[in-house]
Amino acid sequence: MREARGMMHRHSGLIFTGHTLSVPLEHRRPTGPRIEIFAREVRENDPAAESRPFLLYLQGGPGHRAPRELPVWLRRAVRDYRVVLLDQRGTGRSTPLTRQTLARVDDPAGHLAHFRADSIVADAELLRAHLAGDRPWSVLGQSFGGFCAVTYLSFAPQGLREVIITGGLPGLTATAEDVYRAAYPRVLAHNERYYARYPEDEALARRVVDALRDQDARLPGGDRLTPRRFQTLGIHLGSQARFDLLHHLLEEAFAGPELSEVFLRRVDAAISFAEFPLFATAHEAIYGQGAATGWAAHRVRDEFPAFDLDAGGPVRFTGEMIYPWLFEEDPALIPLAGAAGRLAAKDDWPALYDPARLAANEVPVVAAVYHDDMYVDRDMSLATAATVKGLRPWVTNEYAHDGLGRSERVLDRLLELLKD
Structure with a gap:
């Protein structure tokens, strides 16, 4: 990994550090074409913050970059973590996918097939290895980021210390x-x-x-x-x-x-x-x-x-x-x-979730399920919550799908669930 030159700066009592990593386009072919992913690390401007554990934030989407502003949940998160805001592959500063860049690709559909949750999780594992070594880290997944977190639990649980999901528990077998x-x-x-x-x-x-x-x-x-x-x-x-x-x-x-x-x-x-x-x-x-x-x-x-x-x-x-x-x-x-x-x-998509692995899960998981969520089905979410061993859901009608970004209380409540 190389740190983007000039990407460390301070404002609002926080330190921001940019990181850029070259990763395989197709993780099963590590010697094949490569792309870059970009992540911005955020921590409090306090020496004590350097020893805090990492929290990876996975943005909703697909195709949306990590936030550039200071959402309310970030202010709460940096009190306990060094937060890593990943521009998921194809978004933001991570080798963006647009009509302009895809015009230079020989097989756009084949290229795009490698931009789902499984590839994002594989990227995250390479990023974790650099930032945290062999230490597992925490993950906060919002919406599609929660889908990615469940894929993470399915295929790379050894990289996870704990998982927090907001409005993003997918139906494991739903078409x-x-x-x-x-x-x-x-x-x-x-x-x-x-x-x-x-x-x-x-x-x-x-x-x-x-x-x-x-x-x-x-x-x-x-x-x-x-x-x-x-x-x-x-x-x-x-x-x-x-x-x-x-x-x-x-x-x-x-x-x-x-x-x-x-x-x-x-x-x-x-x-x-x-x-x-x-x-x-x-x-x-x-x-x-x-x-x-x-x-x-x-x-x-x-x-x-x-x-x-x-x-x-x-x-x-x-x-x-x-x-x-x-x-x-x-x-x-x-x-x-x-x-x-x-x-x-395309009819040969690989599986995104492993129900057997999730049923034997040992990673602490908490999830906010929004009762009236327009984007993610409540019943499918609760069925998945019952399938993942040890997952503690918090069902609420107080917030819409974007509750994490609207109130510090959402993350605070979920962190309390983790501590219990």
Whole structure:
């Protein structure tokens, strides 16, 4: 490992140190092509902090980099740990995957197949070996980061001292179809909560859909905003921090009879995958185990006619679903359409979890399960919690999926569970 030159700095009473590591693209072929991963270590500006154990933070996603700001949970974590913020492979400063970089790859789909939880865990083990030697470290996994933590428990538990999961206990054997069949009703429930708070928005959303059919509304990049892309704004309804975003967009939607430029610019920022193309391209692949995912969200949607914009009923927004037509309409995704299609057809995905190993688990594990989580199914999470030996769940309806980032109390509660 080499430390990135000039990456140690101090502010807000904390010391930040950057680390860069060259790792195999495919860990089963250590002499093959290599990529880089980047991690930022954060500790208190106190000599005593140097002897604290490491805590690896695994961000939600897939395809999202580690936080650059100072989230509330980080302030709590550094009191007990030296925190390692890993830009998971393909994100942030870890050899980013974008339409530009993938254009230089001979086999984009084959390349992308190595950006799931199993590869992220293998990266983490190499990073741990450098920073902590043979000492196990703690892991905090948020959302998809929690999925990665369960993969870690399955295949490299010797590297773990303890595991903390927030909103990220996956269904161990759930197929992509299972995931989305359970997800659509939760998204509808969040639509109802939204309209209960803003009842006037129901008519306004229908007015926008009708306008998008009649007008050639163009986003800043020149692409047309279609009704079905507008409908994807519901992805934000599962987050406490962004639940009201749709309302703030709708209240400035029109400038007379036309959709306003302000609205179109803000919608573009909320739905474009230009910053996170890996999220869209690899999203269903995170559920692949031994079978093709086959655009499951798109296929299962037909079972829920409430989302049909052509039926003339009230507009219901979709959630964290990726559809093949997004790769025709979002300019950031159009060059990735071929790779995404091949990933959807891939039918030889390796297992991500080992139920037998988890049933014999000896690593202390605690998990926050959000009762009304829109993104991760509560029942699947609790079934997994019952499967992992020794896992202590905390079920709460006090927080949404982003509870870890909203209140220091979430991490504090889970650390107390670990101490008990």
